[in-house]
Amino acid sequence: MARRASPEVNAGSMADIAFLLLIFFLVTTTIETDSGINRKLPPMDELIDPPIIKEKNIFTVVVNKYNQLLVEEKPMNISEIRQAAIEFLDNGGGKDAEECSYCKGNKDPASSDNPEKAIISLKNDRETSYKVYIAVQNELVAAYNELRNREFRSLYPNLGLTFVEANKRYSDPRSSSLEKKKLKPKIDILKAMYPQKLSEAEPSKTK
Amino acid sequence: MSKFKKKKNSELPAVNTASLPDIVFMLLFFFMVATVMRDNTLMVTNSLPAANQIQKLDKKDRVMYIYAGKPSSRYKDKYGTQARIQLNDKFASVSEVAAFVLAERASKRQELQNVLTTALKIDGETNMGLITDIKQELRKVNALKINYTTRVGEYSQNID
Numbered sequence: 001m002a003r004r005a006s007p008e009v010n011a012g013s014m015a016d017i018a019f020l021l022l023i024f025f026l027v028t029t030t031i032e033t034d035s036g037i038n039r040k041l042p043p044m045d046e047l048i049d050p051p052i053i054k055e056k057n058i059f060t061v062v063v064n065k066y067n068q069l070l071v072e073e074k075p076m077n078i079s080e081i082r083q084a085a086i087e088f089l090d091n092g093g094g095k096d097a098e099e100c101s102y103c104k105g106n107k108d109p110a111s112s113d114n115p116e117k118a119i120i121s122l123k124n125d126r127e128t129s130y131k132v133y134i135a136v137q138n139e140l141v142a143a144y145n146e147l148r149n150r151e152f153r154s155l156y157p158n159l160g161l162t163f164v165e166a167n168k169r170y171s172d173p174r175s176s177s178l179e180k181k182k183l184k185p186k187i188d189i190l191k192a193m194y195p196q197k198l199s200e201a202e203p204s205k206t207k
Numbered sequence: 208m209s210k211f212k213k214k215k216n217s218e219l220p221a222v223n224t225a226s227l228p229d230i231v232f233m234l235l236f237f238f239m240v241a242t243v244m245r246d247n248t249l250m251v252t253n254s255l256p257a258a259n260q261i262q263k264l265d266k267k268d269r270v271m272y273i274y275a276g277k278p279s280s281r282y283k284d285k286y287g288t289q290a291r292i293q294l295n296d297k298f299a300s301v302s303e304v305a306a307f308v309l310a311e312r313a314s315k316r317q318e319l320q321n322v323l324t325t326a327l328k329i330d331g332e333t334n335m336g337l338i339t340d341i342k343q344e345l346r347k348v349n350a351l352k353i354n355y356t357t358r359v360g361e362y363s364q365n366i367d
């Protein structure tokens with residue numbers, strides 16, 4: 001017979017190929033982490049004696065069912081709301097004990113006293129689209145973040161971070177505990193300077 | 208010199224690496240199979256709205272998910288086109304949200320029960336009415352930490 005033994009295929013490089021694939025999968029499988037806007041809902045039990053808040057300390061944003069915005073009773077475009085919110089929060093119109101030393105606003109007496117008192121109230125209709133609602137939320141959070149970034153930069157210039165970056169570092173489970181310990185008081189100070197008082201209104205009781 | 212020669216003769220045979228590919232393939236298949244991330248099959252359309260002022264939701268064991276949106280095309284005939292809530296693998300009504308949260312909470316470890324976050328994965332086209340109802344239900348069971356899950360993007364993508 002003229003049958004010749006066929007030469008054996010060299011399988012020596014099989015391991016290399018398999019390793020290559022393995023490393024490829026290891027690197028490319030990013031475990032998808034969700035991200036979004038964090039909010040805290042108010043507790044259900046109503047305060048018997050709700051604190052009295054001055055009208056000028058409330059910044060009312062209403063989104064109606066046609067997805068139109070009404071800010072402080074004036075119609076507004078979504079792109080302008082961030083600036084309007086910053087002006088309101090940073091106004092610092094308070095006198096004496098309520099004076100805000102770090103605010104850079106217009107000190108308009110008809111607007112908010114100081115950032116600690118300023119409340120943004122966001123109201124929506126049942127037919128408002130969720131997309132637009134999130135866009136408005138995003139812009140309002142952006143206003144807070146922008147102010148916090150500004151103050152963080154001027155208070156801790158040698159860190160080279162913004163507030164958002166510092167906060168991200170802080171909540172990242174991979175950061176070392178030493179770094180977290182250092183960042184924590186700074187973040188807390190900033191959060192106290194511009195507390196995020198964003199109230200999502202209760203559904204109106206009238207049906 | 209003879210010492211060296213002797214050694215040469217009794218040289219150990221090379222370690223057989225023929226099974227190395229098998230081991231590596233085993234690892235490879237393990238990773239390929241184990242990296243299936245989504246644990247709920249989506250029954251609703253779920254194109255999330257865009258936002259850029261977002262925070263990450265780390266620590267998956269502290270999160271429970273509530274999906275909402277219009278039923279996806281397979282379920283349209285049966286469930287209509289109105290936006291609905293999906294809990295686990297089932298469509299649910301608003302009144303079932305509270306029970307779901309309590310059940311989820313009970314299934315978590317004791318020390319995590321007070322730090323749970325509810326991730327609201329809601330389709331961008333949903334009306335706020337449904338979301339307000341969900342929020343009211345969450346407040347009833349004291350699940351106050353929520354997260355509007357979004358994708359990364361400019362807010363302007365939300366406005367047509």
